[in-house]
Amino acid sequence: VSxxxxxxxxxxxxxxxxxxxxxxPTLDYRCSDxxxxxQVLSLDNERLIEALAGGRRNxxxxxxxxxxxxxxGPGAGTxxxxxxxxxxxxxxxxxxxxxxxxxxxDTARLLELxxxxxxxxxxxxxxxxxxxxxxxGLGQGLAASGVTVIGTLREGxxxxxxxxxxxxGGAVIPVVGDGFDVACRGRHRSLFERVSVNxxxxxxxxxxxxGRRWGPTAAARIVVRLASLTVVVEADDSARExxxxxxxxxxxxxxxxxxxxxxxxxxxxxxxxxxDGSPLxxxxxxxxxxxxxxxxxxxxxxxxxxxQLEPRLAEVLERVGEGRDSxxxxxxxxxxxxGLLLALSELELMGLLTRGDGGRYLAKADEGIRTLDxxxxxxxxxxxxxxxxxVYWL
Amino acid sequence: VLARAHTFTxxxxxxxxxxxxxDVRAGLPAFTIVGLxxxxxxxxxxxxxxxILNSGFEFPGRRITANLAPADVPKAGPGLDLALACxxxxxxxxxxxxxxxxxxxxxxxxxxxxxxxxxxxxxVALAAYERGMKALVVxxxxxxxxxxxxxxxxxxxxxxxxxxxxxxxxxxxxxRGRPSLESPEHERARPLPDLAEVQGQHHAVRALVIxxxxxxxxxxxxxxxxxxxxxxxxxxxxxxQLNRDEALEVTRLRSVLGGSPCELAAARPFRAPHHSxxxxxxxxxxxxxxxxxxVLAHNGVLFLDELSEFARSTLDALRQPLEEGRxxxxxxxxxxxxxxxxxxxxxTNPCPCGYAGYAERCGCTEAELARHRRRLSGPLIDRIxxxxxxxxxxxxxxxxxxxxxxxxxxELVLLARERQAQRLDGEGVLVNAHMxxxxxxxxxxxxxxxxxxxxxxxxxxxxxxxxQHRALRVARTIADLSGSDRVRARDLxxxxxxxxxxxxxxxxxx
Numbered sequence: 001v002s003x004x005x006x007x008x009x010x011x012x013x014x015x016x017x018x019x020x021x022x023x024x025p026t027l028d029y030r031c032s033d034x035x036x037x038x039q040v041l042s043l044d045n046e047r048l049i050e051a052l053a054g055g056r057r058n059x060x061x062x063x064x065x066x067x068x069x070x071x072x073g074p075g076a077g078t079x080x081x082x083x084x085x086x087x088x089x090x091x092x093x094x095x096x097x098x099x100x101x102x103x104x105x106d107t108a109r110l111l112e113l114x115x116x117x118x119x120x121x122x123x124x125x126x127x128x129x130x131x132x133x134x135x136x137g138l139g140q141g142l143a144a145s146g147v148t149v150i151g152t153l154r155e156g157x158x159x160x161x162x163x164x165x166x167x168x169g170g171a172v173i174p175v176v177g178d179g180f181d182v183a184c185r186g187r188h189r190s191l192f193e194r195v196s197v198n199x200x201x202x203x204x205x206x207x208x209x210x211g212r213r214w215g216p217t218a219a220a221r222i223v224v225r226l227a228s229l230t231v232v233v234e235a236d237d238s239a240r241e242x243x244x245x246x247x248x249x250x251x252x253x254x255x256x257x258x259x260x261x262x263x264x265x266x267x268x269x270x271x272x273x274x275x276d277g278s279p280l281x282x283x284x285x286x287x288x289x290x291x292x293x294x295x296x297x298x299x300x301x302x303x304x305x306x307x308q309l310e311p312r313l314a315e316v317l318e319r320v321g322e323g324r325d326s327x328x329x330x331x332x333x334x335x336x337x338x339g340l341l342l343a344l345s346e347l348e349l350m351g352l353l354t355r356g357d358g359g360r361y362l363a364k365a366d367e368g369i370r371t372l373d374x375x376x377x378x379x380x381x382x383x384x385x386x387x388x389x390x391v392y393w394l
Numbered sequence: 395v396l397a398r399a400h401t402f403t404x405x406x407x408x409x410x411x412x413x414x415x416x417d418v419r420a421g422l423p424a425f426t427i428v429g430l431x432x433x434x435x436x437x438x439x440x441x442x443x444x445x446i447l448n449s450g451f452e453f454p455g456r457r458i459t460a461n462l463a464p465a466d467v468p469k470a471g472p473g474l475d476l477a478l479a480c481x482x483x484x485x486x487x488x489x490x491x492x493x494x495x496x497x498x499x500x501x502x503x504x505x506x507x508x509x510x511x512x513x514x515x516x517x518v519a520l521a522a523y524e525r526g527m528k529a530l531v532v533x534x535x536x537x538x539x540x541x542x543x544x545x546x547x548x549x550x551x552x553x554x555x556x557x558x559x560x561x562x563x564x565x566x567x568x569x570r571g572r573p574s575l576e577s578p579e580h581e582r583a584r585p586l587p588d589l590a591e592v593q594g595q596h597h598a599v600r601a602l603v604i605x606x607x608x609x610x611x612x613x614x615x616x617x618x619x620x621x622x623x624x625x626x627x628x629x630x631x632x633x634x635q636l637n638r639d640e641a642l643e644v645t646r647l648r649s650v651l652g653g654s655p656c657e658l659a660a661a662r663p664f665r666a667p668h669h670s671x672x673x674x675x676x677x678x679x680x681x682x683x684x685x686x687x688x689v690l691a692h693n694g695v696l697f698l699d700e701l702s703e704f705a706r707s708t709l710d711a712l713r714q715p716l717e718e719g720r721x722x723x724x725x726x727x728x729x730x731x732x733x734x735x736x737x738x739x740x741x742t743n744p745c746p747c748g749y750a751g752y753a754e755r756c757g758c759t760e761a762e763l764a765r766h767r768r769r770l771s772g773p774l775i776d777r778i779x780x781x782x783x784x785x786x787x788x789x790x791x792x793x794x795x796x797x798x799x800x801x802x803x804x805e806l807v808l809l810a811r812e813r814q815a816q817r818l819d820g821e822g823v824l825v826n827a828h829m830x831x832x833x834x835x836x837x838x839x840x841x842x843x844x845x846x847x848x849x850x851x852x853x854x855x856x857x858x859x860x861x862q863h864r865a866l867r868v869a870r871t872i873a874d875l876s877g878s879d880r881v882r883a884r885d886l887x888x889x890x891x892x893x894x895x896x897x898x899x900x901x902x903x904x
Contacts, residue, residue, distance in 0.1 A: 125760055155760040187764060326785035327597040327891070337600055338872070342887025349850040349890075357763075358615045358744030359783050359896040 123157025141284020143170020177215025421457030608871030616784025663694030
């Protein structure tokens, strides 16, 4: 049945996609947790109807039999590929994986991206500034090393990863839990458009299908399968946020985690994963170490040579790295405030610092933190003139 | 016989000159008033007749026609009573008409013939002076207010008969008799809150002084309880006092709105409308001189606490006053232009709950955060020059005490403002905040290092062209505060660090 053309999914697989969209509301309230959802989604079509359709069973069955692929072909700019195609990713050939993928972009491009080492980066929707910055840095570092970054397309960590990867000019594969027309609505639109220029957006639902609440979890099972390694950046200890790592463990994949503050709710899940023996990840470099085959970097990470940072700037950068985030917190006793703000601005202009909500300062994950590590301690003890200190202020 | 008297009516905030023409001739006894008079003016007929009779004059029992010229301007309020009565007396030969040409009359009449004070006496006095009238006759309660206008003779009359005596060439009474009920001394005596009461928050205090020095609009951002409101309320104490022109404008506004100022306002107005205020409440309506908080803040400070709670449309409506310093309102039947050049001070939490970025404390959902950022971004933040970052003080900082007192900061602000006024002499603006792009090019000389910083900021996408202009204005003010003619790197660095877009979390802009 194989045919390498795009839009060549066989009728049976296209019918599966259509069926999921029809059953979407039922999936939402019958399968609230990840284990049950993955179990139900591994049923074949007939049994899925039996299990979920309830009173509508017979109607749905007759509709199902009358289904013609033309009824819900992929929309404009979209192609699809099914498991009967020899090029279909091997990772998606087990029973729990979807038989068909709708791709915004070109299927050939998708397969080409999947030939490279692929890493999934997932995490909380409601992330802290720290988590977002780490995720962005990971995306940037991985993309620059020639790794394909896979993730979902939601607020928080997922979006930050894609933004980082796009900054490095890399290609990403976001898997969305809705049909494309639904997923690109509202505030996701701009990012959706940016990622689909170079990368491929993937969904198992037809274009107009709504994934509701089960969609993201279903998307997570694709994300984890497509990647050879999953990194969780920030997740609290709820089952919803740990769904990806649960699925990955069930499949026997490696799940790594980024540590967070012990006191932070957003890092409870990841810290617990580390406790259970997951590998610890600090930056893209650590992720590359964990990959079975280290990719030959297509280009070195874009990094400015700041190893020779002026001592006064290095000192301020170090204080930001310690977690002091406001000018008041950063100021040393009797420091000239103009000098401090100048140093902060200079570091921001160099791209070593960024600003969080309320204008708080954060060290940029990739460059700012690395610069500190590379710096050789040569603080000079310039004694500040204390009598002049007050003159500085006003 | 025809007689004329001069008076003024107040339309919105503007004063219009009115000539009262009265004609008395044979016919059936009648008293008709024409010329777009409102209810209060039409009722003047009865007040004027009774007052004339009760003052010992004779009310002509003939046909009286009064015209209020120009006939197409609506006239409002009871302030025309005195002019009407005197014109009637002059038309019936009980009063010589010469002085009616040089003396403007303004006041309401009581049935017994006493003169009652009217709102807007100062505005009328100013208009009378501008029109070249020699004197103004008013009730004694408002004489002090009218005397604020230099070069205008003010005669106060307790009753109609006294006004007639003045018009016959008699001497005006001094400001004797009923003292004014409200003594504005109370207002002056209450001291303004002092900056010395602010513990810690040195960077925010410094930024507040910068904002005051350059007249920059600013945004206070910080978690709840860090003193945003406290700091904003201390801003008037470091602003320089109003100059004479500004003071006259402010006092005139108060006079029209029903205050009874005895002397020129010295302190700048400080208005803090609640966030439930409507667009009309903030800007005003066109009808009947209904003015909003933005107009009351003219020449002073408009403080918007909890900025993100204001309705988006209300905030967007502030664009015009922020750009042009005035508000033009057009409605179906009325239109009005109000002065509104104020310094905008806004305060906001970094997120609805106030603990954004601290994942362990912040309980806001992503949608709430996005909504909050949307509220802040957009046209308003584009017109704010300066961010005042407030932080939950660390214990070390909390014990630091206050940075400065209002008196000291006020002196620095005054010096900086003098430098600006000197530099901007002849440009039509007084403070750096109002410099336009061409003035920036002339008055903000940059050295190579500053140029490089600006280039870098643009390349990184941190600064738009408008953002660059704002940073340069702020940098100019910081240099002025330190008495420097050149703008140095540290001035520009501070301005960049305090740019208000920084509060919108670059890290979350996905």
